[in-house]
Each structure stands twice: as C-alpha cells, then as structure tokens.
Amino acid sequence: MKRIFCLTVLAVAGSIAAQPTLAQDKSAYPARPIRYVLPYAVGGGVDILGRIVAQRLSERFGQQIVVDNRPGASAIIGSEILARSAPDGYTIMTANIAHGANPFLQKKLPYDTAKDFAPVTLMALLPSVLVIHPSVPARSLKEFIALAKSKPGGLTYGTAGSGSANHLTMELFKVSTGTDIIHVPYKGGGPAVIDLLAGQIHAIFLTVPPALPHVRAGKLRALGLSSNQRSGALPDVPTVMEAGVPGFEVYEWQGIVVAAGTPTAIVERLNREINHVLQIPDVRERISGLGAEVKGGTRAEFAEFIRKELRLWEKVVKQARLRAD
Numbered sequence: 001m002k003r004i005f006c007l008t009v010l011a012v013a014g015s016i017a018a019q020p021t022l023a024q025d026k027s028a029y030p031a032r033p034i035r036y037v038l039p040y041a042v043g044g045g046v047d048i049l050g051r052i053v054a055q056r057l058s059e060r061f062g063q064q065i066v067v068d069n070r071p072g073a074s075a076i077i078g079s080e081i082l083a084r085s086a087p088d089g090y091t092i093m094t095a096n097i098a099h100g101a102n103p104f105l106q107k108k109l110p111y112d113t114a115k116d117f118a119p120v121t122l123m124a125l126l127p128s129v130l131v132i133h134p135s136v137p138a139r140s141l142k143e144f145i146a147l148a149k150s151k152p153g154g155l156t157y158g159t160a161g162s163g164s165a166n167h168l169t170m171e172l173f174k175v176s177t178g179t180d181i182i183h184v185p186y187k188g189g190g191p192a193v194i195d196l197l198a199g200q201i202h203a204i205f206l207t208v209p210p211a212l213p214h215v216r217a218g219k220l221r222a223l224g225l226s227s228n229q230r231s232g233a234l235p236d237v238p239t240v241m242e243a244g245v246p247g248f249e250v251y252e253w254q255g256i257v258v259a260a261g262t263p264t265a266i267v268e269r270l271n272r273e274i275n276h277v278l279q280i281p282d283v284r285e286r287i288s289g290l291g292a293e294v295k296g297g298t299r300a301e302f303a304e305f306i307r308k309e310l311r312l313w314e315k316v317v318k319q320a321r322l323r324a325d
C-alpha cells in the first residue's frame with residue numbers, strides 16, 4: 001500500500017508539473033514560421049497589401065511570415081492549398097471577391113467554400129471606378145446607361161479575365177441597369193487597360209489607383225464609383241448609386257482566412273494581431289495609398305460579410321447566366 005501511495009503522489013506531482021508546460025505549448029503559437037498563401041501573382045493588389053501586412057505581422061509574432069504566391073484559376077489553386085492544409089494556424093490566406101463568386105461560377109470546386117474555411121478578419125475594401133474611352137459619346141453615367149440601352153451589344157468592356165473583380169463588378173452593373181455590354185476577357189488587367197486606352201474596347205471597372213493617372217491625363221473618362229461614398233482622389237466623380245442606380249455597392253475586398261477546424265484560440269490570436277497591424281499609422285497610410293479603405297473587425301463580422309458576398313454573387317451569376325471560361 002505504501003508503494004502504491006508513493007506512486008500515486010508521484011503521478012499527481014508529475015501531472016501538476018506538466019500543466020505549465022502544456023499551457024506554454026498552447027500559448028506559444030506561433031512556434032515556427034507561418035505560410036501566407038496569396039492566390040494571385042506578384043505585383044498585384046492582393047500581393048502588395050499582403051506583403052505590407054506580412055512584414056508587420058512577422059514583427060508582432062517574432063516568427064517569419066513566408067509569403068507563397070500561388071496564382072491561377074481565379075484564386076482556386078491557392079484556396080485548395082489552404083483547404084487541404086492542417087488546421088493549425090500555420091497556413092493562412094488572403095481571400096477576395098472571387099471567394100464569394102467561385103462557388104457559382106464553377107461547376108465543381110475542389111473544396112467547399114462554406115465549410116472548409118474559417119474567417120479571421122476583413123482587412124480592406126477597394127472601390128472601383130467605371131472608366132470609358134473619350135471617344136464614347138457619354139459625358140455622365142446616365143448618358144452611358146442610355147447609350148448602352150439604345151445599342152444592345154454595341155458596347156464592349158474589358159476585364160482581367162472571367163471571375164475577376166472587374167468582370168463581376170460590370171456584370172452586377174449590367175444586371176442593375178438592364179444593359180447589354182459585351183465582355184472581352186484578357187489575360188490580366190494590364191492588357192485590358194492598354195486596349196481601352198487605344199479605343200479597342202469601350203469601358204472597364206478599375207480600382208482607383210491604376211485609373212487615376214489616365215483620368216487626370218484626359219486619356220480616360222471616369223463616370224461612377226462602385227463604393228457608397230465618393231473618393232478623395234476623384235471628388236467630382238459621383239458614386240454609381242448617386243448617378244441613379246440604387247443599391248449598387250461592390251468592392252474588391254481582401255481578408256484573411258484559415259482552414260476550418262483551426263483552434264478558436266489561434267484564430268482569435270490571429271484576429272487580434274492582424275487588427276493591431278491594421279492600426280499602425282504607416283500601414284494604414286500605405287494601404288490607403290492603394291486606394292483602399294482599411295477595415296479590420298471581429299471574426300463574426302467577417303463571417304457575415306462573406307455570407308453577404310455569397311448571396312450577392314449567387315444572385316448575379318444566375319441572373320447574368322455567367323460561367324467561367
């Protein structure tokens with residue numbers, strides 16, 4: 001009996017001694033570098049904003065945030081990597097507008113958008129502006145809509161490809177205005193803008209920064225912003241809603257998601273640290289310089305935002321009868 005009692009005491013003591021170690025292990029996240037999947041190419045908006053956040057997040061965590069660009073298939077390649085990763089917080093990803101549209105544009109995805117990802121936080125909203133070539137005989141958005149209605153299929157618009165932000169935004173515009181404007185997809189936004197400047201196509205929705213120099217130089221005409229308020233960079237350009245299209249509000253957005261099943265404590269830690277990074281003055285300044293509105297917020301708020309995006313694009317894709325080319 002004495003021997004059994006001694007062994008019991010030792011076991012209890014060992015358990016108590018181990019508890020701090022277990023607690024330390026749990027709170028030690030991250031204990032190694034974090035892989036940050038960016039599902040778009042180097043140099044684009046997702047890449048630029050992601051790297052701004054990654055740098056400061058590395059400083060906060062004391063661990064390297066390893067940026068891994070995995071472009072292709074409207075973010076599906078990168079999203080599949082995250083969906084198949086271990087749910088441990090050591091793989092994170094920037095999701096954007098394609099995250100909400102892909103389930104309805106694609107016949108089959110290699111993951112379940114609603115079930116395979118856990119939202120962390122919304123980082124930024126990027127409004128876009130409808131710009132047209134000066135040869136188009138429309139001086140305002142109302143005139144452009146009237147022109148498009150008078151010539152069904154007579155106007156064209158360019159995009160960075162099917163499922164891209166400018167494609168989705170224009171298709172929402174078409175559904176909202178009852179216009180028929182022909183889609184001309186390109187392999188990237190750059191070639192689309194080049195053809196617009198040359199007058200080969202008539203219109204495009206662009207985020208503000210790349211549109212701004214061409215508008216100021218008189219090479220493109222800005223008609224309306226996709227946001228719910230005007231831009232300080234284009235104070236004389238009304239929103240699409242102001243110009244007579246009620247309820248039109250759409251953004252190229254960016255937020256962080258992780259694999260579903262990631263422990264709540266880790267997701268909350270990521271949320272806190274990313275929100276802290278988004279409040280750093282020079283980070284806010286750099287993101288604002290991209291024409292974006294810095295956001296942040298809770299996991300629940302981002303989850304609701306994604307649900308709204310899914311509902312929106314399900315409706316638009318069905319009404320416009322869209323498909324990925």
